[in-house]
Amino acid sequence: MTCAIALIAASAYATPSMHKAPTYAEMQAYxxxxxxxxxxxxxxxxxVAADALGLAYRDGIGVEIDLDRARAIFEKGVAAGDPEAMTDLAGLYYAGLGxxxxxxxxxxxxxxxxDLGYSDGYLNLGDAYRDGKAVPRDYAKxxxxxxxxxxxxxxxYALSGLARLYMDGSGVTADAAHATTLYQQAADAGFAPAHTDMxxxxxxxxxxxxxxxxxxxxYETAAAMGEPYAMYWLGKAAMxxxxxxxxxxxxxxxxxxxxDRGFAEARNALGDAYFSGYGVKEDxxxxxxxxxxxxxxxxAEAQRNLGxxxxxxxxxxxxxxxxxxxLKRGAEQGDAIAQNRVGLIYHNGSGVAADLPEAMKWYSLAADQGNGDAQYNLALIYEEGGKGVTSDLAKAYTLYRKAADGGDVAAQVRVxxxxMDGDGVKADGKQAQTYLLNAAKQGNATAENSLGYMYxxxxxxxxxxxxxxxWYEKAAAHGNATAMYNLGYIYFYGAPVARDYTKAKTWFEKAAAAGQDDANYYLGLIYYEGDGVEVNYAKAFPLFMKGAERGDSWSQHxxxxxxxxxxxxxxxDKAGFEWEQKSAQQGNSWAQNQLGYMYRHGQGVEKDDAKGVDWYRKAADQGLTDAQENIAYLYLNGEGVEKNEAEGFKxxxxxxxxxxxxxxxxxAILYLSGRGTKQDIPAGLDILKRQSEKSADGxxxxxxxxxxxxxxxxxxxxALPLLSRAAAEGDAYGQYKLGTMYEYAMGVRQDRVTALKWYLLAAAQKDEDAAAAVKAIKKDMSLFDVSKAQGLAKTFAVTPHQNKLAAAS
Known part of the structure; x- marks a missing residue:
């Protein structure tokens, strides 16, 4: 145990002028x-009365603190040659009081x-050489x-000063017994703080x-003699x-x-008591x-609390x-919590211009003292970067790790x-799980959510x-909106659990109510597409609008x-264009593709082929296959661009x-026709045969x-068996083309009833060519035959697709 403990007692009765003539007891009486x-x-x-008066104004004893008046009294004494006033004025300059x-x-x-032979001058110089703050440390001096x-x-007091040197072994061989003897001698001489040292x-x-x-x-002896630290100690012990x-x-x-005796730490403790209502009414x-x-x-702590x-x-x-x-005053004295709060002020720009380098300066001072909050905040700046600061994930990780290992739960989550992600450090799932589990055990919902994500x-x-x-449910139970959203997400997509739109909707609703805005988009999608509910565009639209207004590109789309x-x-169409444009400008490839179409066709905007192609290309470059096919079509047919079949094929x-x-x-069709590429009929047919095994469209x-x-x-x-199977499996275009074969006797005997049946089925799927064919063929048919065809269409049932080839070879 070092002498720093004893210094607590010494600081009780003056800052920094420790012992004054007349004797301690006489000065206390004054x-x-x-x-x-x-x-x-x-x-x-x-x-002596003048000095006591100055100290009263300095410490606020019997009067509110008035540092200017205290300084004036001390300066008057210095001008009159009073050495006590000299040491008291020196104390103001040491502590920066006023x-x-x-x-x-x-x-x-x-x-x-x-130099005037005043002992307190030597005592304060001795303290200065011992502490090494005002002058370089020199224990011999x-x-x-x-x-x-x-x-x-x-x-x-000189005996107490010597005792501290022997207790700490500062410049001499440590000798606790001799130090205690010196303390006892000072106490026996009526020096109350020495009783506190004892x-x-x-x-x-x-x-x-x-x-x-x-x-x-x-402590009780010292308190009875008026020593304030002893009084404070007895108070804290009772509390x-x-x-x-x-x-x-x-x-x-x-x-x-x-x-009441001017002890600052006790005044701060009273502030704590009134703030929390401990032992007194909260005020x-x-x-x-x-x-x-x-x-x-x-x-310093009071300056921080005041801030x-x-x-x-x-x-x-x-x-x-x-x-x-x-807060700065406390921070400048080394209070780590104040340093961190000053950093936060500059970090967030609270009442001042945001200044990341200045924030980092204060965070660093607190972080170097082991303050976990400051280590976390400094790490956050290194992680995110910003004006005047380059992102450095490795430094961020190191600082987060220090805070985490010091018990900071938020830092444990970040580590x-x-x-888990390998950001600023080599990915290590086992270590990641250890840190997240540690935070989760302390009830941290973010950690629980992260563990859910890992699994x-x-x-x-x-x-x-x-x-x-x-894990997601644990986090959700703790109010974590992201976990609620994640539960909705995995049930919506059915991975890695069975798809359940009802559960998805429930969790998205909870997430939205908890403030997770992305959940509104999925709720809108559920109503828009009828996932587990009836399609309800009226409910979907306002949900999409919530996300759109806050800038979500998918909601805008x-x-x-x-x-x-x-x-x-x-x-x-105009409003549609405006919202698609907002989404597209944020890089949403689906919206970009839609804009391409709208410019090409003049929908909601003046027709502009060049802009249409440009938007198609933006979407295509992002890998959207619909846009890539649109670009291909334009090049193949020379629409909006110079015709280039090879580019279209590409x-x-x-x-x-x-x-x-x-x-x-x-x-496949281009291989068969030789457009844009060397004709390769076997390759084209091979592709189409493989596709025919997969779907009715094939x-x-x-x-x-x-x-x-x-x-x-x-x-x-x-053609007939292939189109017959496609039609039977519900492919609208296959039904329409099969109808044409029966209407025009293409490889079969003409049969208008069968033709109308297939036209009706295709038209019911909104095939426009089939709808036109229905009107045309009815003109050449009797009402009986039309009714017969309608009956056949009504009793039609789709045949499930089977992975086998028809009679094609």
Whole structure:
């Protein structure tokens, strides 16, 4: 245990001038006198009374703190040659009380007092050399100063100063026993703070075993002599139940006694009590007053608390400027919490211009002291980067890791996520899970959500849908809106759990109610597409609009679609164009493709082929196969661009390679016809045969090849069974073309009834060619035959597709 403990006691009775002539007891007696009496004595030339008066204004004893008046009294004494006033004025410059910190003036004033043979000047110089703050640390000089002070008038404070050097082994061999003897000598000389030093020796067992009974006895002796730190200690002990039963009232009484004697830490503690209502009635205004008194005395924690009161408008009118002033004062004294809060102010631009480098400066000071919040905030800046700061994920990870290992739960979540994703560090699923589990055990919903994501995606762990749902539900139960959204998402898409639109809708509704805006888009989609519910465009539109107005590109796209189709809103091509444009400008490829169509056809905007092609290309370059097929069509037919069949084939091939079956069909047809590529009939037929195994559309396409003779000879015998199967499986175009074969006796005997049946079925699927054919063929048919065809169409049932080839070869 170092002497830093003893310094707590020493700081109680002066800052930094520790012991003053006359004796400690005599000065305490002076300071206990009424202010008017001190003023009268000072006016009569009593220097001790003048010094006591200045200290009263400095510490706010019997009067509110007035540092300017205290300084004026001390300066008057200095001008009159009073060495006590010199040391007191020096104390103001040391602590920056009412004046800027000025260590040079502190040293000069104390040296001036010492040169007058005043022991306190030597004592303060000794403290300065011991602490190494105002001058370079020099324990030999410190000891010489203490000895000189003791030689002048037997100063008991000098004995305490020497005792601290021996207790710490500062410049001498550590000797706790000798230090204790010196403390005892000072105490026996009536120096109350030495009793407090003795109490600390017993409390912490600095010379052997702890002895709280003797420690308490020494604290009580010191308190009875008016020593404020001892009073404060007794108060805190009663409030905290330290070796005694908790007694809030008694504790507050002792703390208030210490506060009334000007002890800043006790005043701050009273502020805490009034702020929290501990031992007294909660009163933020009263808390503010006590914090303010302690802050004016230069107590860093009180300055921080005062700044927070101003920042939050607690007990005082909210004032961002004053908040920064007081937080900075605490921060400049090394208070890590204040340093972090100053960093936050510059980080967020709260009442000042945002300044990331300045924020980082303050965060760094606090982070270096191990403040987890500051480490986290500094990491956040390195992660995100910004004006004047380059993103550095490796540095961000290092700082998050420090905060996480120090117990910061939010940092544990970030470390877990960075390890999961490999951001700034090599991906490590096992470590990621360890950090996230640690945070989750503490009830952190974000960590629970991240664990759900790991199990959903199999990122760092084996994918497990049940565990993903379990973790998401835990996070959702803790109010995590993202987890609610994720549950909706996995049930909507059916991965890695069974698709369940009802559950998806429920979770999306909960997420939306909890403020997760993306959930509104999916709710809109559910109503728009009829997923698990009846299609309801009127419900879908306002849900899409919520997302659209906040800038979500997919919501904007569907608002555009709703206006273009009149879904849930009056049809309005111009409004549709405007919303599709907003979405497209954010890079939404579907909206870009839609804009391409609208410019090409003049829908909602003036026709402009060049812009249409440009938007198609933007979407195509993003890999949207619909857009790639549109580009291919334009090049193949020379619409809006110079005709280039090879370029058209390239784009169809690109879309086909991305999995677009319709593009693969076009590739096959181009192989058959030799357009844009070298004719390759076997390759074309091979593609179409493979597609016919997959779908009714494939069957219809292959049938049309033989029906129309695309790259092959017209072959009705090959076309008929292919189109018959396609029609039976419900393909509208196959039904229409099969109808033409029966109407015009193409490889079959003419049969208008059968032809009308297939036309009716295709027209029911909105095939426009079939609808026109229905009108035309009815003119040549009897009502009986029409009725017969309608009956056949009515009883038609789709045949499921089978993966086998028809009679084509």
């Amino acid at each position: 300071r206990a006198r009424p202010l008017k009496e001190l003023q009268a004595l000072a006016d009569g030339g009593d220097n 004046v800027p910190v000025d260590y040079a003036k502190f040293i000069a004033l104390n040296q001036q007092a010492a 410190a000891m010489a100063m203490y000895k000189k002070a003791h030689s002048l008038n037997g100063s008991p 109490a600390i020796v017993y409390e912490y067992g600095l010379t052997g075993q702890k002895d709280m009974k003797r420690a308490r006895a020494e 905290d139940g330290r070796d005694v039963a908790v007694d809030q009232a008694k504790g507050i009484d002792w703390v208030r006694k210490a506060a 933020q205004a009263e808390a503010f007053l006590w914090y303010h008194r302690a802050a004016l005395q230069g107590f 927070l009161m101003y920042a939050g408008g607690l007990g005082v009118k909210q004032d961002a400027a004053q908040a920064l002033v007081w 877990g996520n960075m390890l 959903q995606t199999g990122q760092g762990v084996a994918a497990d849908g049940a565990k993903a749902v379990d 569907y608002v555009g679609q709703s206006y273009l189709n009149g879904d849930g809103v009056t049809k309005d 784009w169809y091939r690109r879309a086909a390679d991305a999995g677009a079956e319709s593009a693969l069909t076009q590739v 069957l219809a396409t292959l049938g049309l090849v033989y029906l129309n003779g695309v790259g092959v000879d017209i072959d009705f015998a090959q």
